Amino acid sequence: MARFVAEASRPRRIAMLGGTFDPVHLGHLRSAVELQEALGLDHLHMVPAARSPLRDSPQIAPEERLALLRLGIGDTPGLVADAREFGRSGPSYTADTLAELRDAYGEAARLIMVLGHDAFMRLPEWRDPYRLFELANLVVIDRPDHEAPSPQALAELLSGREVDGVADLMASPHGHLLRLTLPSRMAISATEIRRRLAEGESVRYLLPEAVESHLLAHGLYRSRSRPR
Template identity: 80%
Template structure:
């Protein structure tokens, strides 16, 4: 599971999903747009439009799935609820993984029912070079005893582990900067998949 606002989806999101699929040996990566992200502001375009852009971005990429399940639920888009749905679908023995970026990981203790996440899945943190910095106390307590240092160790159980993973292609693309460029009528070529760029421009999305 790789969640996010995908506001809009860009090549950094998609490349990370492909590399997670390969590095962890996953059957598939569910890319799940949040309808109402609890800890972020309201996205600029509707959840349905962000899902459409995500589907265009994924295209026929093997192993990636645009998953609309959070758009079908009322209320905030809690990851614990999403993982519970996936656990029911795949069964108790499946290896489930939730991937998140380092900045999101640092706020994990503020999430809804954070300990429940580990009951339902493993967490994989897409790391950055300064990850050795001390964790906030609440986060350190939450992840104590859970961290492993290899994919094989993580996959030895269906859930409960934490792995920090350095991906080969850390593409420094910011959705915030993309929205700014689109609002100003500046080029976003080579930052988005062509099909995503075309729909955004054809429909005037993210224009002020």
């Protein structure tokens, strides 16, 4: 009984995993499930960017990417396909999304922004990166085989923020950073999936079956030069 009381009284643990999801694939979804398990999350919001300031524009419409994400998530407990960035004009800034989630869940919630290693290395280029730490904790999905030193601007941004474990991360609603290695580390590339679809090659076992069926049925990412 005491365990259930403690769980009911602890602050909620909410994470945001953003990206273009162009298209969502099994690497995204497996990482989301493993993040839930590792961090003890109540909800993980998967937030497709309408237009990323640091990446090329997605190949298909936001509504299609959202539909694919919903198909991919299916009935997985705790995962949320979050369309909030589609309602804004201009580029999708993560700080604005975190501010909305902070307002929704309250000041005590442990709000976590999850990002991959490549995005993490470019963190100083983001708009107002210090504000991210004012709103949330950050979790970096680490790459154990990557040992390049951090750029000076990134090292300055992270000064005094890194913690060693989940308990230390969850001790505060915001302000810390944890590097986390996930068990599966599925090396699936959305770029390669788009190429395969454009060339009519198989994408079996790279995508959830429902996502694959929808893509093929609607001819998404197919090369216009190929007959339909």
